[in-house]
Each structure stands twice: as structure tokens, then as C-alpha cells.
Amino acid sequence: MEKIPIIKMVNISKNFGAVKALQDVNFEVYPCEVVALVGDNGAGKSTLMKILAGVYPPSKGEIFIEGEKVNFTSPADAISRGIQMIYQDLAVADNIDVAGNIFLGRELEKKALGGFTKIIDKKRMEELAWEALERVKINIGSVREKVENLSGGQRQAVAIARAISAKAKIIIMDEPAAALGVKETHELLELIKDLKEKKIAVVYISHRLENIFEVSDRVIVLKGGKRIADRQTKDTTMEKIRQLIVEGV
Amino acid sequence: MENKLNSESFLEKINLFGLKSLVISGAKKDKLKNVVRIIVLDYSIWIILFGIVMILSSLTSRFLTTVNLMNILLHSSILGVVVIGESICLLSGKFDLSVGSTVGLSGALAAWLMVTGQPAASGWALHPIPAILIVLLVGIGIGLFNGFFIAKVGMNPLLTTLASMIFLRGMALIVTSGESLYNFPPSYQFLGGGTIGPVPTAVVIMLALYIIFHFILNCKKIGRHIYIVGGNPEAARACGISVEKVVMLAFMMSGFLAAVGGILLSSRLNSAQTISGSGMELDAIAASVIGGISLQGGRGILLNTIAGVLVIESIRTGLVLLDVPAFWIRCTMGFVIFLAILMDTLKVKLK
Numbered sequence: 013m014e015k016i017p018i019i020k021m022v023n024i025s026k027n028f029g030a031v032k033a034l035q036d037v038n039f040e041v042y043p044c045e046v047v048a049l050v051g052d053n054g055a056g057k058s059t060l061m062k063i064l065a066g067v068y069p070p071s072k073g074e075i076f077i078e079g080e081k082v083n084f085t086s087p088a089d090a091i092s093r094g095i096q097m098i099y100q101d102l103a104v105a106d107n108i109d110v111a112g113n114i115f116l117g118r119e120l121e122k123k124a125l126g127g128f129t130k131i132i133d134k135k136r137m138e139e140l141a142w143e144a145l146e147r148v149k150i151n152i153g154s155v156r157e158k159v160e161n162l163s164g165g166q167r168q169a170v171a172i173a174r175a176i177s178a179k180a181k182i183i184i185m186d187e188p189a190a191a192l193g194v195k196e197t198h199e200l201l202e203l204i205k206d207l208k209e210k211k212i213a214v215v216y217i218s219h220r221l222e223n224i225f226e227v228s229d230r231v232i233v234l235k236g237g238k239r240i241a242d243r244q245t246k247d248t249t250m251e252k253i254r255q256l257i258v259e260g261v
Numbered sequence: 262m263e264n265k266l267n268s269e270s271f272l273e274k275i276n277l278f279g280l281k282s283l284v285i286s287g288a289k290k291d292k293l294k295n296v297v298r299i300i301v302l303d304y305s306i307w308i309i310l311f312g313i314v315m316i317l318s319s320l321t322s323r324f325l326t327t328v329n330l331m332n333i334l335l336h337s338s339i340l341g342v343v344v345i346g347e348s349i350c351l352l353s354g355k356f357d358l359s360v361g362s363t364v365g366l367s368g369a370l371a372a373w374l375m376v377t378g379q380p381a382a383s384g385w386a387l388h389p390i391p392a393i394l395i396v397l398l399v400g401i402g403i404g405l406f407n408g409f410f411i412a413k414v415g416m417n418p419l420l421t422t423l424a425s426m427i428f429l430r431g432m433a434l435i436v437t438s439g440e441s442l443y444n445f446p447p448s449y450q451f452l453g454g455g456t457i458g459p460v461p462t463a464v465v466i467m468l469a470l471y472i473i474f475h476f477i478l479n480c481k482k483i484g485r486h487i488y489i490v491g492g493n494p495e496a497a498r499a500c501g502i503s504v505e506k507v508v509m510l511a512f513m514m515s516g517f518l519a520a521v522g523g524i525l526l527s528s529r530l531n532s533a534q535t536i537s538g539s540g541m542e543l544d545a546i547a548a549s550v551i552g553g554i555s556l557q558g559g560r561g562i563l564l565n566t567i568a569g570v571l572v573i574e575s576i577r578t579g580l581v582l583l584d585v586p587a588f589w590i591r592c593t594m595g596f597v598i599f600l601a602i603l604m605d606t607l608k609v610k611l612k
Contacts, residue, residue: 088501117500
């Protein structure tokens with residue numbers, strides 16, 4: 013028996029008006045796998061992942077999570093099923109502190125005024141935020157620091173810590189290294205390897221093939237909204253993948 | 262066991278993202294910077310208010326008197342209540358231009374329901390409690406209407422609430438047949454005109470509402486979500502927050518508070534005039550911005566808008582006491598609003 017994929021997307025199509033962004037695309041991720049999703053600009057990588065994250069509904073097709081069919085109508089649905097997407101812009105709120113960003117949209121509450129009402133449990137959120145940051149091995153001066161005062165790498169760390177602390181089964185990263193320097197990129201790749209050990213699957217969208225070949229187990233190539241290749245990373249080369257992206261063969 | 266391994270590799274990789282040195286060298290500077298930032302940026306408005314009071318007191322001996330200060334407080338209480346709602350809208354990244362007309366309509370509606378012996382009234386002579394409840398519900402309904410079309414349909418908040426502003430002013434005229442209604446029941450008059458001990462009831466109500474909404478904004482989930490939606494609606498949506506719901510709730514709070522303002526104003530004047538509250542929307546936005554609520558959304562401390570309100574009312578009253586002609590007072594208020602928005606913009610640029 014084959015392993016059950018943690019994510020299985022079947023015959024996904026997406027039209028934006030007359031534009032066919034995706035046509036009958038299949039996509040699957042197995043447990044503890046790092047899948048790289050590559051393709052030229054406009055190939056449909058981000059659209060496919062935004063469908064998985066509940067941002068867009070697909071025009072056609074089905075999504076299965078651990079074998080169970082799901083219908084996402086909002087990002088909240090996908091989050092509740094353990095799917096976390098880290099967007100290119102990181103989706104952090106600059107005006108909120110680090111702890112608040114790690115718990116964005118799922119703030120912890122406690123009873124107050126003698127059980128009369130519930131209030132945000134800032135202290136507990138700060139404690140757990142520290143833990144989450146430690147798990148991604150990030151040191152940020154204070155979890156009360158507003159995110160606008162952080163560097164690019166630190167902001168990235170906050171986004172990843174959020175995904176991990178939300179008990180993600182799978183983390184989708186859209187061009188995560190785009191805003192990072194050489195050293196920070198290297199550290200990010202180490203972190204992805206670490207996530208794999210923590211039994212979290214990763215989908216890594218990127219143009220940087222050298223990064224992809226360092227961390228991924230499998231490479232899926234999209235071109236013009238279609239899936240044109242699915243290769244085990246160890247069985248292929250950067251040159252072949254580059255050729256697939258550019259020429260489609 | 263695994264934990265131990267993890268913490269070891271944690272020590273090894275503590276320098277991940279090159280943060281360690283940054284954090285250590287930055288810590289001391291940050292602390293000092295934070296203290297300065299908190300005083301200068303976050304609470305500077307109270308210093309400015311103090312300065313304005315000092316200047317006006319030195320210009321006229323009539324300013325720093327109990328009667329005048331009480332008068333300023335009483336004026337401030339009505340604007341202050343409206344400012345709470347406007348600030349909440351601004352924090353959520355939107356605008357509400359309809360609050361002034363809501364104030365007018367609320368007073369008119371309250372009068373129409375309660376007042377007796379005047380042909381323009383309904384003649385129902387409703388008890389103040391049901392009348393107030395109806396007025397508050399209408400206020401919430403106005404907010405729901407604005408919020409629905411802005412958040413769900415995606416209409417421009419400025420123009421949508423501008424249309425509501427015109428529509429609601431017309432409604433106030435319809436309700437009262439264009440006449441002024443007066444002579445409310447005594448228990449209703451107590452709200453805006455009475456005192457609790459030495460303190461005007463309206464001031465007590467304003468302070469209570471400030472405390473309640475400060476608590477909601479800072480301790481409740483919905484308050485946190487208002488800040489998040491105002492700061493980055495895309496991030497809010499990506500994290501599963503219903504941006505539409507949050508914006509609608511913000512407008513409903515604004516409508517509710519404008520209705521409270523309308524009740525207090527009509528009660529204090531003991532009459533409902535069709536022009537009551539006109540222009541209050543701009544005073545409310547100005548007081549919010551002077552109090553440090555950013556027009557970009559998501560930034561600002563509600564309690565500071567009390568100082569914003571006091572600044573506006575002090576300048577207005579001070580100029581009257583200085584016998585400045587009414588037209589010039591108008592110009593000055595416009596200039597003050599301009600300065601507030603300029604400051605807000607420069608603050609964003611500085612960051």
C-alpha cells in the first residue's frame with residue numbers, strides 16, 4: 013500500500029474571468045515531505061497554493077486532507093485543518109507586537125471580572141510566543157516589540173513561529189527567501205530541514221533552484237497553469253529543471 | 262531527551278538570522294528609545310493640552326474659572342462620546358462622516374417619541390426608557406447599514422458615510438417636520454443637564470463610556486481585531502479574522518455612540534433642533550487625530566482622544582472669551598484640524 017498523502021489536490025482548475033490560471037492540476041504532499049513548487053512567473057504556483065490555503069475557491073477540482081474531502085471557503089477553514097501559508101509579504105501586522113502576531117486571529121482568552129467576561133490572556137500569549145520562537149531557534153529581544161521595528165529575517169521568524177505554534181501539519185512558503193540575505197537564507201533552509209524532523213511537511217515556492225536542491229525531496233513544475241513534471245530531487249539536476257521551467261520539456 | 266537535544270542545538274544556532282548581536286547591542290538603546298517614544302509620541306497630547314490651557318489662562322482671566330472649566334467639560338462630554346465611536350472607526354481603518362447627522366436624528370427621534378403637546382411630535386408621549394432604547398437601536402442600525410455597504414459590498418467609506426450624512430439630516434427634518442421640539446420629561450433632561458454630586462451627569466456618562474470602550478479595545482478579542490484589521494487587513498484575513506464582521510461592528514459601535522451623543526445633546530439643550538450636531542463629524546475626526554488616532558488605521562490610544570476633545574473645546578471656548586469674531590473662530594478651527602492631520606502624516610513618515 014502506498015502512503016496516504018497529507019494533501020491531495022485533484023484536477024484543480026481556476027479561471028479569473030477569461031484567464032485560465034490553472035488547468036486540471038494535480039498536487040500532493042506526503043507526510044514529512046518538502047515539496048518544491050517551481051515555474052515561471054504566471055505559471056500558477058501562488059494561485060494553486062492560495063486555493064490550498066482557502067484564499068480562493070477552485071473553479072473546479074477537489075481537495076483531500078489525509079484522505080478526507082474538504083471544501084474551504086475561507087483561510088480560517090484551511091487553518092483549522094492544519095494548513096498554514098506564509099505569504100511573500102508575511103502577513104504580519106506591523107502595529108501589533110510579536111506575541112500578538114504569533115497569535116494573530118487566534119488570541120488566547122481567560123475569564124475576567126469574576127467570570128463575567130473573557131479577556132485576552134496577554135501573559136500566556138507572551139509565554140507561548142517565547143516557546144514558539146525558541147522552537148524556531150530565534151531570539152527576538154522582546155515579544156512586546158512591535159513587528160514594525162524588526163528586521164526582515166526577524167519578521168520571517170515571527171511568521172514561521174506563528175505557523176508552528178498553530179500546530180500546522182503543513183506549511184506553505186511563498187518565496188520565503190525573497191527578502192533575506194545570504195546568511196539568513198541559509199538559516200531558513202536549516203530551519204526547513206528542522207521542520208521536517210518535527211514531522212511538518214513543507215511546500216516551498218521559489219525561483220532559486222540552488223535553494224530548492226538543498227532542501228526539497230520532490231520538485232513539481234508548473235507551466236502555463238498545467239503541471240508538466242514531478243521529479244524526485246535526487247534523480248534530477250538543476251539544468252533539467254531549468255529546462256522544464258523555460259522550455260517545458 | 263529530545264528536548265535536551267533541541268536546547269543544545271538551540272544554543273548552537275542561537276545566532277540564527279544573525280539576531281544575537283543585534284538584540285544585545287540594541288537592547289539598551291531600545292529601552293531608552295522606548296521611554297522617549299512613549300512620552301514624546303504616545304502621550305505628548307496631554308502636554309500640548311496643558312500648554313494651551315496655560316496660554317489661554319494667561320490671555321484672559323475668564324478662562325481658568327470653575328464655571329468656564331465646567332462648561333468646557335460639559336461641551337466636551339457630548340463630543341467625547343461621539344469621538345469614541347469615530348476613533349473606533351478610524352482604528353479599523355475606515356471613516357464615519359455620518360456621526361454628526363446621527364446625533365441630530367437621534368435627538369429629533371427622541372423628541373418626536375417623548376414630547377407632548379406639539380403638533381410635530383408623534384403624540385405617543387413615550388416613557389424615556391423605551392424611547393432611549395429605540396434611539397440607540399436606530400443608531401446601531403445606521404452603523405450596521407454603513408458597515409454592511411462598506412465592508413461587504415466594498416463601497417468607499419468616505420462617500421458612503423457622506424451620503425448617509427445627507428440622508429440622515431433629511432430624516433431628522435422629516436421626523437420633526439422641520440421644527441424644533443422642546444420640553445423633554447425631567448428624567449430625560451437629567452442625562453445631559455443634571456449633575457451627580459458636583460459633576461455633570463453627561464461627564465460621568467462620557468467617562469464611563471471611555472472606560473468601557475478602552476477596556477473593549479485593549480482587553481477584548483474584538484478590540485484587538487479592530488487594531489489588526491486597521492493595521493493590515495490582508496494579514497487579518499489570512500489569519501482567519503473576518504474583516505467584514507470587524508468593520509461592521511466598528512461602525513455599529515460608532516452609530517451607537519453617536520446616538521448616545523444625540524441623546525445627551527438634546528437632553529442638555531432640552532430641545533431637538535434639526536441642525537443639532539451638524540459639523541460634529543469633522544470635530545470628531547479632528548479630536549481623534551489630535552488625540553493621536555492615526556488616519557491610516559490601527560494606531561492610537563483611545564484615552565488620549567479625551568485630550569484631543571479638550572484641546573478643541575478649550576481653543577473654541579478660549580477664542581470666544583477673547584472676543585474673537587465667530588468667523589475667525591471657524592478659520593482657526595479649520596487650521597487646527599489641518600495641523601492635526603499634518604502631524605499625523607509626519608508621524609507616519611518619521612517611522
